[in-house]
Amino acid sequence: MRSLNCCLSCNRFDTSKLKVIEDLLDKTAPTLMPCTSPVFQKDVLKKSIILNNRNKNKDTKNDSHNTKIDDDQRKEEISYFYPNLDTTIWSRTCEKEVIEPLTGIITGHIPNWLNGTLLRNGPGSLEVGSYKFEHLFDSSALLHRYEINNGKITYQNRFIQTDVYKKNHAAKRIVVTEFGTRRVPDPCQSIFSKISSIFRSADASDNTMISVYPFNDEYYTFTEYPIIHRIDPKSLETLDKVNLAKYVNIVSHTSHPHVMRDGTVYNLGMTTTSRGPAYSIVRFPPSKFSEDNGTKIKKLSMFDQAEIVATVLPRWIFSPSYMHTFGITTNFFIIVEQPLTLSLKSIFMQKLRNDPLCAAFRWFGNEDSQIHLVSRKNGKAVKTFVTEAFFFLHIINQYETQDGLSVILDICCYRDPKILDCMFVEAIENAHENPDYSKFFRGRPLRFILPLKDSELRVLPEIGSTKTNNVNIRKSGRKKKLEDNKKNVHDVLQKKSAAFKLPNAKAYVVPELLCDLGCETPQINYKFNVGRKYRYFYAICSDVDRENSGMLVKVDTELKTKLIWCERNVYPSEPIFVPDPEGKNEDDGIVLSSLIWGQERKTQVALLILNAVTFEEVARATFETPSPVPKCLHGWFSSLVP
Known part of the structure; x- marks a missing residue:
């Protein structure tokens, strides 16, 4: 396997780190207990299974000392495996699309008010002819659709007809280099053709496999290249391809734009300026219409009106940060500049050598992460905070406090980008042999409280000497053993975020923990709470070493409590909150999640409906499909039924 670690060059700098994030991740890591009836059986488990049987058959007259040694050996062996995780859910291939809707078998009661369409996007096939993609992000995009209509639910799926999908299947090989996979060379192409292809943007992948969002009443699929598909x-038919670079100066954008109440869409993109690359916020206003004899005619589309409304230069001009999401509040855009960067100097050689895109990534693990607050009024950065290095994909939510003194920013954080390594196909297939696989996946939802006034910053105590405001401050590199610094989860959750003034006048932020579980693909009551004060979020658990690795989580950010839904051998997708039209509270509504099963139930898929308040199941619709269904990533719910 081509490890991303080989692609991430760690330049070392002599900077001080408080290591609070690392402590929060370590102190809330679970202890995986041996499972008597594993959900997932694999050859690599035979050793631990044999050891289990041997211990069971031991003479009961053995003394307690020998028994303790045997038990310790058994636990050490089993700790290398994840018996409740079926990793094949990611490597499945949809062999036959479901064009005509399937009607589901419904159990429970569907709320009368619940009608609409849930669209999902994600990996659909890792195979092209006899070739196979090497990274999950490279898989051909597959759409899923659930329609809820008057108590009935149907299911469909269909591949997005991207240019790269059509080229691959016409040639029966991988013809475009992806994030983690080299293209299979065309034997007829000369060296001069290879060099000229470096300068052709048409050779970039348009595999919009990540998400789906509305622009007015039209729906588009996204990846991080500025091509979207209507x-x-x-x-689920692919209707059109839109190159956003033709409308606005961007060379990439995030997969998660923000859709505002009035229909305006904002996204964060990378632009080219006279001073080099820059982070830019792009605004897409609602389409303008004119009337002709009572008929609405679109005068200007959202793309026609696209404009850059804010720009921030990266701290390293030739190594801009990788960004998957961004934040928005009433007065600010929030750009989180993590130390995972894309080396522009490496891109030319990466293309010339036919290396995958990940070869151009660089991880500066000894540098800070930076959080930029950018004014929505004038488009300029008004304040920058620093915190220790972390990697992230998804921001949960962000808002300004009522007193106007702070901005609250909640993020699903990891200590480094090794989670991207975990998504290489070879790593997924060999996860059960890797004792560190769960550590690489270890992330936690953290809250950063960002004071808007310098007077709110605390004086930084002498490093390594004290404990301030329940936040441990200690010197970089002085790693205590976890056993010597053990604290229970309750104590860890009581610690609060704090912001300190550094000697160089920068504001250093220490986060607090929101939940002791790994949370990913987080969702909120988006329509009413995006960029506003909120209390609850919903997520899938990303801890692969839990006794049940397929869990949905509801987190109360005020009380720091959680509710969990899980079912043995079931793997839920991103939970989508749908508000009750007559609801009064933030969590009045339901949560939708697409389910798949492990092992022999590869051709079953279901839509789960949970009461968002109690997090208990109220209904589900189960479908038998003609071919395996892979796990999906992100989606969007509309209360309209086309």
Whole structure:
């Protein structure tokens, strides 16, 4: 396997780190107990299974000392495996699309008010002819659709007809280099053709496999290249391809734009300026219409009106940060500049050598992460905070406090980007042999409280000497053994975020823990709470070493409590909150999640409906499909039924 660690060059700098994030991750790590009836059986488990049987058959007259040694050996062996995780859910291939809707078998009661369409996007096939993609992000994009209509639920799926999908299947090989996979060379292409292809943007992948979002009443699929595909929300047919770079100066963008109440869409993109690359916020206003004899005619589309409304230069001009999401509040855009960067100097050689995109990534683990607050009024950065290095994909939510003194920013954080390594196909297939696989996946939802006034910053105590405001401050490199610094989860959750003034006048932020579980693909009551004060979020658990690795989580950010839904051998997708139209509280509504099963139930898929308040199941619709269904990533719910 081509490890991302080989691609991430760690330049070392002599900077001080408080290591609070690392402590929060370590102190809330679970202890995986041996499972008597593993969900997932694999050859690599035979050793531990044999050891289990041997211990069971031991003479009961053995003294307690020998028994303790045997038990310790058994636990040490089993700790290398994840018996409740079926990693094949990611490597499945959809062999036959579901064009005509399937009707599900419904159990429970569907709320009368619940009608609409849930669209999902994600990996659909890792195979092209006899070749196979090497990274999950490279898989051909597959759409899923659930329609809820008057107590009935149907299911469909369909591949997005991207240019790269059509080229690959016409040639029966991988013809475009992806994030983690080299293209299979064309034997007829000369060296001069290879060099010229470096300068052709048409050779970039348009595999919009990550998410789906509405622009007015049209739906588009996204990846991080500025190509989006319009899809039919009823048939899932691919209708159009839009190159956003033709409308606005961007070379990439995040997969998660923000859709505001008035229909305006904002996204964070990378632009080219006279001073080099820059982070830019792009605004897409609602389409403008004119009337002709009572008929609405689109005058200007959202893309026609696209404009850059804010720009921030990266701290390293030739190594801009990788960004998957960004934040927005009433008065600010929030850009989190993590130390995972894309080396522009390496891109030319990466293309010339036919290396995958990940070869151009660089991880500066001894540098800070930076959080920029950018004014929505004038588009300029008004304040920058620093915190220790972390990697992230998803921001949960962000808002300004009522007193106007702070901005609250909640993020799903990891200590480094090794989680991207875990998504290489070879790593997934060999996860059960890797004792560090769960550590690489270890992330936690953290809250950063960002004071808007310098007077709110605390004086930084002498490093390594004290404990301030329940936040441990200690010197970089002085790693205590976890056993010597053990604290229970309750104590860890009581610690609060704090912001200190550094000697160089920068504001250093220490986060607090929101939940002791790994949380990913977080969702909120988006329509009413994006960029506003909120209390609850919903997520899938990303801890692969839990007794049940397929869990949905509801987190109360005020009380720091959680509710969990899980079912043995079931793997839920991103939970989508749908508000009750007559609801009064933030969590009045339901949560939707697409389910798949492990092992022999590869051709079953279901839509789960949970009461968002109690987090208990109220209904589900189960479908038998003609071919395996892979796990999906992100989606969007619309209360309209086309």
